[in-house]
Amino acid sequence: MGYVVLTCPPGQACESLDAMVADLRATGTWMLAHRSFRLAVFTDSQVPPGVEALVDSSGVAGVLIGRAFDRAATTAGDVAPAWLGGLADLDPLNACARLVAESWGAYVAVFIGQPHAGPTVLRDPSGGLEVLAWPREGVTIVGSRAIEGRAGPVGLAIDWDQVTRILDDPISAALGAPPLKGLSHLEPGSVLHGPGLGDKTILWSPAAVVRAAKGRAWPDRAALRRTVDACIRALADGEATILSEISGGLDSAIVATSLAGGGLGPHAAINFFSDAPEADERRYAQAVADQIGVPLRTVRRRPFALSEAGLAASGRAARPNFNALDPDYDAGLVAALEASDAKVLFTGHGGDTVFYQVAASALAADLLRGAPCEGSRLRRLEEVARRTRRSVWSLALEALTLRPSRLSSDGQLLRIEASRRRLSGPSHAWLTDLSGVSPAKRQQITALASNLNVNGATGRGERARLVHPLLAQPIVELCLAIPAPVLSAGERERSFAREAFAERLPRRIVERRSKGDISVFLGRSLAASADFLRGFLLEGRLAARGLIDPAELAGALEPEALVWKDASKEILAAATLEAWVRHWEDRIAAGAEDPATARSGGETGPSASARKAKAR
Known part of the structure; x- marks a missing residue:
């Protein structure tokens, strides 16, 4: 595109x-x-x-x-x-x-x-x-x-x-x-x-949308259904063949059943799984596919090993492209698109954010600060406590001090994020003006900014139009206007959306309490890539400029650390940035002196790289 x-x-x-x-x-x-x-x-x-x-x-x-x-x-x-x-x-x-x-x-x-x-x-x-x-x-x-x-x-x-x-x-x-x-x-x-x-x-x-909704009646579940259906109907209009990625989770199930309910497809579906039990959601995806009557293509994922050639796709864009980090996943989607002759791919990306499955502990802060909720405020607090496996008192202390707890994984992540923002300042323009925005809504907006990553260039994006309907403006605005404790009440997250679409979803999806987790898969992939990453990063441009600590990174790449400490985000970010810096240092140094580059007219996408690789 x-x-x-x-x-x-x-x-x-x-x-x-x-x-x-x-x-x-x-x-x-x-x-x-x-x-x-x-x-x-x-x-x-x-x-x-x-x-x-x-x-x-x-x-x-x-x-x-x-x-x-x-x-x-x-x-x-x-x-x-x-x-x-x-x-x-x-x-x-x-x-x-x-x-x-x-x-x-x-x-x-x-x-x-x-x-x-x-x-x-x-x-x-x-x-x-x-x-x-x-x-x-x-x-x-x-x-x-x-x-x-x-x-x-x-x-x-x-x-x-x-x-x-x-x-x-x-x-x-x-x-x-x-x-x-x-x-x-x-x-x-x-x-x-x-x-x-x-x-x-x-x-x-997003912050302006949240502020404008204060004091108004929030949209009901029927409004959410109508808005999702209307956006999907518009985005699917005129498409002959649609491929839907059905992960097995709530969000992609909502998208697939909405397509089917409108008579718009999907005409084919794909699910990725790996050997780790928490990363195998086939039974949930199959339940959705059976209900809407579409064949489900399942693709087994084995841990992948990063390489300099594989990371090159992440470094060619003007900003580091984390969307291109997994070439095997990209190739699997391209193969499914070609097999079904589909020109459009629908996903459930963004549902975790708009329907609110982020920072559950921040819900307690909103509740204690008077954010609207449905039913008893104390009961809602107790549900958050059970969901986070913490006491109401520890949640209350966190809300009053505005300091995330060290006792929960949720709180530890929030502490790390807050520390980084103090060092480098707001990371995105959407995060610079959050006055009048509650703690939970701030977390929702932060997650919304990170979801812009799904628009990064990929091979699948060259082969088909990628559609992430849950990130469409009308749906985002509607969900931003709903108080976070309403979006995510009870002991299961995304309760508002779960209830809104319950009648059209398989019971197995509606009642599901677990969520797919690929952290073990990522850990194994990083372990398979450890030897490459040591040389690539410890002897790379970032280390030479003192932007990464070689000793700390070497420790993070040890087998025990990869198993017991989840530093995958930091390691993958460093690898992507290293590839990005190498590409742009070389391109800037080459300038306009290379006639072949001048004639290329900007062949920098995945297909262009494939053509150049064949030429070599």
Whole structure:
């Protein structure tokens, strides 16, 4: 789903734009999707994003890339594209505000603007498409990745401070500013505008949604069902063959049964499992597949060994790409897509966040601070205590002191995260303004930022359109408006969603108390990779700059440590960043001196890498 937009003021810069257009066309990788005065749009991949011109009385004023749906139609249970009429006649900032308020989807809007004002760029609140921008020869380039060639950015440099922040907080910092100087980036729900795209306006944030919902009646379970069904209906509209990943958990079951209930598929399903009992959810996935009448493809996962070639896919994007860390998983999905001839993959990603399966102990803080709940507040507290295996008194002490307990795994993780944030500051723009947001909702927003990782480039993303409906803007907003103690009451998490969809789900799913866990699988994979990681990291760029402690890392890679201490997140983050630094140091050093690189026009995605590997 790659794209590149080029725009310029009238005059000499248009000659540069013409030269860049010719260079991109010559690559054979990029397809010209739109061309008009002062504007050109290219797309790539087997499932390129849509491109629609925004026209006013004087001609083309901009483009919308991706898919956008009409919010009012979705609320009514219908499917309709976003109404774009009249947008081009508005002031660009007002047009962006209208899009955010009246539309939803995965899209980027670019308005070319008046010559003296520069373009205006909007990224939708779900963040479905990446937005990077840079100037060159009077042309403003906006793209999903930092391409090479005549239109690529120049003067790039590694931002080592941001590299350090990502090491401190790999979950959400990697989704913040890319660790590259010379690129502008745009958070979901925000607008870049003004000369040189030097101004930024925030039109949407999760915290603003939470604050706006205070004091209002929260949506009921029927509203959640209607919203999920309506979003899935819109996202599946017009698709011939749909593959659904059914993990065996609640979230993917909700997505698959909603598709089936609307007569939209899925037409095939896939489940991954490993030998560890906690990572084998086939019986739950099969129950869902049997209920909706779809064949289930099961794929056995064996521990994988990391390699420099495998990590290379994680290092080519402008930001470290944790979504590309597991090449075997990616290959399994690509194979299933090819076998079913599906052009779209539906998942349940994001359900843990929007339905609230994060930081259970923070629920007690919300309850003790007066957050609304259903039923007895004391009973809700007792349920949280049983779920976390702690006393009400220890939860109360944590809520009053705002210091997570050392006595629970939940609290230990929160302490580590808090310590890292004190060192490096907020890791994502969504976490900078949380005033008036309760502890549990803060945890939900933090998890929401980390879920932006699912949009990272992968082989499956080149083969099919990836759809994560539970992260759609209407569903996210609805769940942010529901108090956390309501979303997750009782001794089982995600109770609100569990009750809302109970009638359509297999009883085995509704009554399930356990959750799949791949930590043992990851530990075994890291153990299989330990020899490689020692050389790759201990003799690597990060160690040379003193950003990782070689002795500490060597200890973490010992077999006993891999078994008894779960440092997989930190180890994988370091490996991904090491691959990223090596790639970008080499690319920056090469610059424009390599004619082959200049001609490549930005072949940096998974398929491009495969072609280059074959050439070698």
